Amino acid sequence: MGAQVEVAGLCIAARRASGAEADIVHDVSFSAAAGEVVALIGESGSGKTTTALALLGYARPGCRIRAGRIHVGGTDVRALRPADMPGFRGRRVSYIAQSAAAAFNPAHTLMQQVTEGAIIRGLSPRAAHIKAVGLFHSLALPDPDRIGRRYPHQVSGGQLQRVMAAMALMTDPELVVLDEPTTALDVTTQVEVLRAFRAAVRERGATAVYVSHDLAVVAQMADQIVVLRGGRVQEIGATARILSAPENPYTQSLLDAAPSIHTPPTAAKPPKPAPPVLEADALAASYGGPVGVPVLREIGLRLLPGAVLGVIGESGSGKSTLARVLTGLLPAHGGTVRLSGTVLPPAAADRTADQLRQMQIVFQMADTALNPAHSVGRLLARPLTFYHRMGGAARERRVAELLDMVRLPANLATRRPAELSGGQKQRVNLARALAADPALLICDEVTSALDTVVAAAVLDLLAELRRELGLAMVFISHDLATVRSIADDVMIMYAGRAVQYGSRAALARGPIHPYADLLAASVPELRTGWLDGLPPATEGTSPGAARVVANESCAFFDRCPVRLPGLCDTTPTPTQTLSTGATIRCTQPEAELLRLGSAITSAKATSAQPVT
Amino acid sequence: MSDTALRPARFRYGAVLPGWIGLAVVVFWLAVALLAPIIAPHPAGAILRVGTLAPASAAAPFGTDFLGRDMLSRVIYGARYTVGLSLLAAICASAIGSVLGILAAVRGGWTDGVLSRTSDALISLPHLMFALVIVAALGSSLPVLVGLVAFSYIPGAFRIARSLAANVNAMDFIQVARARGEGTPYIVLHEILPNILLPVLTDFGLRFVFSVLLLSGLSFLGLGVQPPNADLGALVRENIEGIYDAAPAVIVPAIAIATLTIAVNLAIDGLLGRSRLTD
Numbered sequence: 001m002g003a004q005v006e007v008a009g010l011c012i013a014a015r016r017a018s019g020a021e022a023d024i025v026h027d028v029s030f031s032a033a034a035g036e037v038v039a040l041i042g043e044s045g046s047g048k049t050t051t052a053l054a055l056l057g058y059a060r061p062g063c064r065i066r067a068g069r070i071h072v073g074g075t076d077v078r079a080l081r082p083a084d085m086p087g088f089r090g091r092r093v094s095y096i097a098q099s100a101a102a103a104f105n106p107a108h109t110l111m112q113q114v115t116e117g118a119i120i121r122g123l124s125p126r127a128a129h130i131k132a133v134g135l136f137h138s139l140a141l142p143d144p145d146r147i148g149r150r151y152p153h154q155v156s157g158g159q160l161q162r163v164m165a166a167m168a169l170m171t172d173p174e175l176v177v178l179d180e181p182t183t184a185l186d187v188t189t190q191v192e193v194l195r196a197f198r199a200a201v202r203e204r205g206a207t208a209v210y211v212s213h214d215l216a217v218v219a220q221m222a223d224q225i226v227v228l229r230g231g232r233v234q235e236i237g238a239t240a241r242i243l244s245a246p247e248n249p250y251t252q253s254l255l256d257a258a259p260s261i262h263t264p265p266t267a268a269k270p271p272k273p274a275p276p277v278l279e280a281d282a283l284a285a286s287y288g289g290p291v292g293v294p295v296l297r298e299i300g301l302r303l304l305p306g307a308v309l310g311v312i313g314e315s316g317s318g319k320s321t322l323a324r325v326l327t328g329l330l331p332a333h334g335g336t337v338r339l340s341g342t343v344l345p346p347a348a349a350d351r352t353a354d355q356l357r358q359m360q361i362v363f364q365m366a367d368t369a370l371n372p373a374h375s376v377g378r379l380l381a382r383p384l385t386f387y388h389r390m391g392g393a394a395r396e397r398r399v400a401e402l403l404d405m406v407r408l409p410a411n412l413a414t415r416r417p418a419e420l421s422g423g424q425k426q427r428v429n430l431a432r433a434l435a436a437d438p439a440l441l442i443c444d445e446v447t448s449a450l451d452t453v454v455a456a457a458v459l460d461l462l463a464e465l466r467r468e469l470g471l472a473m474v475f476i477s478h479d480l481a482t483v484r485s486i487a488d489d490v491m492i493m494y495a496g497r498a499v500q501y502g503s504r505a506a507l508a509r510g511p512i513h514p515y516a517d518l519l520a521a522s523v524p525e526l527r528t529g530w531l532d533g534l535p536p537a538t539e540g541t542s543p544g545a546a547r548v549v550a551n552e553s554c555a556f557f558d559r560c561p562v563r564l565p566g567l568c569d570t571t572p573t574p575t576q577t578l579s580t581g582a583t584i585r586c587t588q589p590e591a592e593l594l595r596l597g598s599a600i601t602s603a604k605a606t607s608a609q610p611v612t
Numbered sequence: 613m614s615d616t617a618l619r620p621a622r623f624r625y626g627a628v629l630p631g632w633i634g635l636a637v638v639v640f641w642l643a644v645a646l647l648a649p650i651i652a653p654h655p656a657g658a659i660l661r662v663g664t665l666a667p668a669s670a671a672a673p674f675g676t677d678f679l680g681r682d683m684l685s686r687v688i689y690g691a692r693y694t695v696g697l698s699l700l701a702a703i704c705a706s707a708i709g710s711v712l713g714i715l716a717a718v719r720g721g722w723t724d725g726v727l728s729r730t731s732d733a734l735i736s737l738p739h740l741m742f743a744l745v746i747v748a749a750l751g752s753s754l755p756v757l758v759g760l761v762a763f764s765y766i767p768g769a770f771r772i773a774r775s776l777a778a779n780v781n782a783m784d785f786i787q788v789a790r791a792r793g794e795g796t797p798y799i800v801l802h803e804i805l806p807n808i809l810l811p812v813l814t815d816f817g818l819r820f821v822f823s824v825l826l827l828s829g830l831s832f833l834g835l836g837v838q839p840p841n842a843d844l845g846a847l848v849r850e851n852i853e854g855i856y857d858a859a860p861a862v863i864v865p866a867i868a869i870a871t872l873t874i875a876v877n878l879a880i881d882g883l884l885g886r887s888r889l890t891d
């Protein structure tokens with residue numbers, strides 16, 4: 001039946017550029033009983049993923065399992081012959097990676113890729129198909145019966161991550177290794193996916209190794225926690241014990257660093273009055289031309305020089321699409337974008353080099369945003385040549401300056417992206433945007449794939465760059481705490497519309513939109529059992545399954561706890577301007593929203609104190 | 613991308629030794645083609661005094677052909693034609709096909725539509741029939757032969773490059789380049805090409821093999837390289853009557869063709885990993 005995982009004295013060595021070997025995982029031991037969930041937790045570079053991969057008998061290129069015992073369900077993984085590997089990996093253990101995008105082939109439909117492995121192992125295509133659709137349902141994917149027909153680029157990042165999980169669960173493995181599977185998800189989706197993962201793991205009696213940097217998430221999933229740092233085990237213990245009585249000072253510091261929605265936002269000086277750098281009005285966009293599925297509707301925004309607009313919303317709400325529309329990668333089919341007062345042509349190809357230079361985009365996944373064939377130096381040099389006609393020594397000097405600006409050593413310039421850690425890649429990604437000398441940065445989930453400690457460092461860096469260079473930013477994220485810590489204004493998106501738009505202060509004071517309330521309530525808390533305490537999702541709905549609305553009524557209706565049946569779902573939803581200056585798209589009057597919202601938020605505030 | 617590496621292993625390490633052997637044979641034939649005038653014991657047209665279709669002897673290690681010429685020298689010069697023309701044709705086919713393929717993937721829309729439909733139409737033409745018609749219309753000359761063979765294999769190279777490039781084109785770094793305002797040539801040559809170079813080279817090797825076979829086939833039919841010059845295919849044809857006496861004159865060029873094509877295949881399989889193409 002279930003696998004019993006046992007790791008003893010595991011040492012993994014990596015070859016450095018100099019040719020010398022050094023251990024990156026030192027003498028790691030832990031074990032898991034069948035059906036148990038063990039979490040490996042630690043910051044970027046702590047060896048979590050390396051250790052987890054070793055369970056599959058896999059070492060990254062340049063790495064080698066040097067010593068130790070790895071047993072999965074009685075099988076000695078290190079003794080497996082290469083010929084047995086595919087069967088072992090596909091059938092008995094499976095792996096859910098951090099960045100799903102890299103694991104999918106863009107040329108095949110999702111269904112083909114999800115069922116491929118199971119069909120090779122003898123399942124009939126029909127049975128595989130049915131099973132896949134079932135998994136899509138339980139992983140809360142929108143339109144589960146038909147989403148399999150899409151291609152990887154036709155679903156949002158969070159949706160792809162869930163499809164990847166479905167792929168891994170297809171063969172009913174004994175051991176599932178989950179590597180930060182929910183890091184790229186927004187909180188409401190994360191809750192659903194965590195539930196689905198846990199149910200899947202429990203139902204099948206599978207053992208799971210859950211790699212994460214997020215203690216709050218791990219607290220919901222794991223029976224046992226292994227804290228790693230610098231490749232060494234700091235502490236092992238039952239989840240409740242680690243959270244309530246950490247013995248190791250490092251574990252304590254992780255507990256302290258965990259983001260809480262109640263952290264006071266860092267004070268930012270109010271932007272000086274000046275003409276806005278970016279203004280958008282009534283933006284509308286869809287995939288597949290004006291007749292295609294509308295993904296953005298009536299989006300307007302205004303950004304002063306040096307100001308930060310946070311955009312938040314769940315997976316599939318259209319946040320990335322907004323970034324693509326602003327930069328002209330997906331031409332809007334309605335509305336205008338104005339850069340420092342000038343109306344921009346909708347398509348990037350029609351914009352002038354200088355207009356393009358002023359607005360730079362930083363993508364969600366540094367993994368795929370950096371050309372693997374180019375060195376860091378070359379990646380950074382290109383915008384310098386392209387926009388500033390820089391060459392030779394001047395360009396080299398500037399590359400070094402840029403690396404320094406993002407706190408990377410200058411000798412990194414000769415490396416390829418594959419030789420960098422996740423955090424380093426994201427810094428290079430950022431440095432490339434800075435090379436253009438932009439007035440405005442559009443950051444699409446730049447910290448979502450990073451662990452807390454590295455993400456905090458990148459956020460600090462962004463705040464600093466903003467202060468020093470007077471950069472304005474559109475900061476897209478699914479994480480409420482992150483947005484509140486960096487943004488002056490906040491836009492909350494739901495199903496392609498801005499349901500709330502206003503200053504951060506207005507958001508903090510309320511009233512807030514019922515969806516914003518749900519977002520706030522869905523941020524995992526640092527205690528076990530939080531997930532079980534949540535009210536179950538409204539029957540028949542799931543995140544991302546926004547209601548398709550023909551008229552202008554509310555898309556949030558099905559999930560709204562304070563809906564007004566007969567009004568919200570039939571009449572066009574009005575956009576009201578509140579006394580706080582924020583605008584909200586909701587039928588409930590302001591006073592009512594304030595009353596309803598405060599009930600929920602105050603209940604939340606009492607329960608949200610970290611349990612120590 | 614370490615995550616991709618976790619999918620069932622696609623690389624065969626065991627096949628490396630045959631790969632090296634293949635490579636050695638390929639290098640051997642390239643050297644023969646390049647150095648033909650230096651290493652051939654006799655000029656290609658010189659007639660030896662050992663009779664026609666003679667068996668192997670000290671004077672003529674591979675025997676003589678139907679006119680009494682030294683077969684060793686004929687094969688060396690023949691290899692020069694076969695390798696030279698096929699290489700030229702394969703380079704043209706791969707270069708043109710790949711650039712058009714990447715272009716189609718990057719531009720999409722009607723560029724892709726026109727190129728893909730044209731390639732689909734061309735790929736369904738039987739190469740040999742097509743070649744017969746063209747040679748009948750234009751006559752046989754070396755430029756016509758190279759052009760013909762290259763043209764036959766452009767659609768294949770186009771297809772491979774297009775599908776490889778489509779994969780890369782979906783990556784965010786292409787979006788970044790577009791957002792920066794880069795033109796199509798930069799995206800094709802600098803962003804995409806380096807990422808698909810290895811499989812494109814592999815495909816080039818295969819195109820070379822196909823070219824050798826097509827060219828030899830044409831020459832065997834008498835439509836290829838014209839006398840008194842001869843490539844390996846023409847050598848087989850010239851000496852075909854020797855087949856009844858098992859004269860080396862007909863066997864040696866056939867073996868030469870076989871070793872060349874098999875060696876290229878081995879080298880590709882073992883060293884470049886042909887499986888990458890079947891992704």
Ligand SMILES: Nc1ncnc2c1ncn2[C@@H]1O[C@H](COP(=O)(O)OP(=O)(O)OP(=O)(O)O)[C@@H](O)[C@H]1O
Pocket residue numbers: 153154155156157158159186287295313314315316317318319320321322478
């Ligand atoms: N190329 C495409 N073709 C068709 N539909 C698409 C395409 N790209 C995205 N979509 C759909 O558009 C909607 C918005 O996607 P978008 O990528 O903007 O979401 P997002 O808010 O960034 O989500 P995430 O937090 O998961 O990244 C989703 O429902 C998605 O499935």
Ligand code: SF4
Pocket residue numbers: 514515554555556557558560561562563564568573585586587588
């Ligand atoms: S309009 Fe109605 S259903 Fe929609 S959010 Fe407001 S109260 Fe809820």
Ligand SMILES: [Mg+2]
Pocket residue numbers: 156157319320321364444445
């Ligand atoms: Mg996104």
